[in-house]
Amino acid sequence: MQRKSTIAFFMALPLIALIATLVLYPAGYAIHLATLNKSMERFVGLGNFFFLFKRETFWMVVQQSCIFAITAVIFKALIGFVVAHFVHNIPARGQRKWRGMLLVPWVIPPAMSCLAWLWLFDPSYSAFNWILALFGIEPVPWTGHTGWARFSVILVNIWIGAPFFMIMYLAALKSVPEQLYEAAAIDGASWWQRIWYVTLPMMRNIIAITALFSLIVTFANFDIVRVLTAGGPIDTTHIFGTWSFRVGIEGYDIPLGAAVSLFMVPILAVAAVFILRDITRRGNES
Amino acid sequence: MANVELHKVVKTYDNTPAVRGVDLHIDDKEFIVLVGPSGCGKSTTLRMIAGLEEITDGEIMIGGDVVNDVPPKDRDIAMVFQNYALYPHMTVFENMSFGLRLKRFPKAEIKRRVDEAARILDITDLLERKPKQLSGGQRQRVAMGRAIVRDPKVFLFDEPLSNLDAKLRVQMRTEIKKVHQKVRTTTVYVTHDQVEAMTLADRVVVMNNGLIEQVGEPNDLYHAPATKFVAGFIGSPAMNFVPCRLEKAGGGGLSVRLTDKIAFTVPAERTRRYEPFVGRGRLTFGLRPEHVTDARGALEKDQQKLDVTLTVTEPMGMETLVYFAIDGTELCGRVSPNAGARDGGPMTLAAHLGDMHLIDEDTGKVV
Incomplete structure (x- = not known):
């Protein structure tokens, strides 16, 4: 028995080493960094964290990160669900083509597509404002005004992320047995009731896991905000990732940047615990 | 309702x-x-x-x-x-x-x-x-x-x-x-x-x-x-089908010929129904396995003897299914478990002609 577990340990060692180098070491190092002073010479304990608590910008970043992630995930899920339904109902022959085209936003490197969006949002020469002008509407300061800038970064995030939801939900939709819908149709369920009583419950686990996964990725987003607004105007579109970069790299205070990024951990951990607990519970009962 | x-x-x-x-x-x-x-x-x-x-x-x-x-x-x-x-x-x-x-x-x-x-x-x-x-x-x-x-x-x-x-x-x-x-x-x-x-x-x-x-x-x-x-x-094992010819027999009766050697007399009450098919090609004789039994003692009315060599026997407990071939067509019968059926052995069976079916292959209909 002893021998067996030793062999098992050695066989798992490459993976353990990989996790240790790529996950544990960076995480440990980030925690270590967060406890140093600006010049990284002195241990200050939780000093950086207490400093952050006192800064207004920090609380704004917390708020903006939550608004950004939650709004984007909700809309990505909604749009993904609706589009998945449409694609699911397209006859098999044309479906591949549509699926491929709808995945394009997700496949293009975000930094690149964000550059295209940057042009679309340009206050003077952009296509958006040009179209608005056709209808006699005043040009919109897409990235120049706090409200609009927040709207714009969320919009682009939805544009990039919705196809992921679409493809996950499409796979889930395909796994719902057709006979359940037929049984529901005979039981007297309307189109909407079939979605509510059959589709949604059958997809709940996929919806939850996709939402959790997307919440983590969206919370930790960097490229969209960085390229579109660089956190502006006046830091109002910063989220954890971009503000940590601004403070740590651009502001030469790496320990403070590390402290900012570490704040994502407890927030995401709470969300993960709730969602995963729900999935486990339902997994056991059905 | x-x-x-x-x-x-x-x-x-x-x-x-x-x-x-x-x-x-x-x-x-x-x-x-x-x-x-x-x-x-x-x-x-x-x-x-x-x-x-x-x-x-x-x-x-x-x-x-x-x-x-x-x-x-x-x-x-x-x-x-x-x-x-x-x-x-x-x-x-x-x-x-x-x-x-x-x-x-x-x-x-x-x-x-x-x-x-x-x-x-x-x-x-x-x-x-x-x-x-x-x-x-x-x-x-x-x-x-x-x-x-x-x-x-x-x-x-x-x-x-x-x-x-x-x-x-x-x-x-x-x-x-x-x-x-x-x-x-x-x-x-x-x-x-x-x-x-x-x-x-x-x-x-x-x-x-x-x-x-x-x-x-x-x-x-x-x-x-x-x-x-x-x-x-309908029916399991399925009905036996053998290509056949209808011929006039003595005394105004009919006989159904399966091979050169095997021919059965058609029951008298069916003579009139089958008469138009005498000499016609593309006819099939149908008889269910349960109407091919072992010939025990004297044969009853409309039962006729059939001497065969069994190819396979399948004992089912309450009965034994026996398989044999007539001119290359495999047929099945159901005999009593005590009838002495064995693989490759000879057996005398009784065909219950009263339960026979005659099929017109041109229409696929039972006559």
Whole structure:
């Protein structure tokens, strides 16, 4: 028995080493960094964290990160669900083509597509404002005004992320047995009731896991905000990732940047615990 | 409670016909079984009655109303699916009451109906369980319960027993029959299993190639099949078929010749019926294995001797199936286990000509 577990340990060692180098070491190092002073010479304990608590910008970043992630995930899920339904109902022959085209936003490197969006949002020469002008509407300061800038970064995030939801939900939709819908149709369920009583419950686990996964990725987003607004105007579109970069790299205070990024951990951990607990519970009962 | 009528019902998929003009009248409270091989159109016919498939041509009436364009939910039918199609996230009670809840029945009425159906099906203890916690037979009962609580005009069963093991299938078959005797709802039942068809049905509809071959009570189909297909489909092991010729025999009688050496005298009462076929080519002689028995003692009227060499014997306990060949055509007989049948051994069999069938291959019809 002893021998067996030793062999098992050695066989798992490459993976353990990989996790240790790529996950544990960076995480440990980030925690270590967060406890140093600006010049990284002195241990200050939780000093950086207490400093952050006192800064207004920090609380704004917390708020903006939550608004950004939650709004984007909700809309990505909604749009993904609706589009998945449409694609699911397209006859098999044309479906591949549509699926491929709808995945394009997700496949293009975000930094690149964000550059295209940057042009679309340009206050003077952009296509958006040009179209608005056709209808006699005043040009919109897409990235120049706090409200609009927040709207714009969320919009682009939805544009990039919705196809992921679409493809996950499409796979889930395909796994719902057709006979359940037929049984529901005979039981007297309307189109909407079939979605509510059959589709949604059958997809709940996929919806939850996709939402959790997307919440983590969206919370930790960097490229969209960085390229579109660089956190502006006046830091109002910063989220954890971009503000940590601004403070740590651009502001030469790496320990403070590390402290900012570490704040994502407890927030995401709470969300993960709730969602995963729900999935486990339902997994056991059905 | 309602009768169901199908008038010239046709279903084609991309120019491929699945059902090619089915006419059928199902009486109120009747138990009809649609039976036939895979792809014969029986399930499609059932799904058209349910409203799950559109009708390409023709007319379907339930309770006197044309329902061609009526959606499934407004047809007042209930259906039991092959894989049960229970909602996995709902308890048995919720599964059974789903249809009633959608129709906004009062809670007390829903409970009364579910309890009643659960009592009939003996699943009262399972009401709080989820489908995953049930065995195949229990799920089958729940699926039936879901149909019963609706108290619909028509029950539709789509091969409901094919996912169960052999023993449970026999048990559930009896259950279904009992339930029908209790609730007396018009029932259309689809199966490919002829034993299910024969045991359950008031009338059996044999389908082949998108068409009805014959409609009749189980015994009629067995004893008086209308076509070669029905003759071969109903009965297990299947009816023996041998190409034959009809010849005039002495005394105004007829004989049916299977080979140069083997010819049987046709029973006198059939002479007139078979006479027009004398000398015609493309005739087939049909005799069920149960009408080829061991020749014990003196032969009875219309029984004739047949000396054969057995190729294979299959002891079944209460009887032994014996296989032998006539001119390269393999035939089967059923003999007593004590008849001394053995592989490769000789045997004298008795052919019961009173139960013979003569098939005109040009029309496929039994003469």
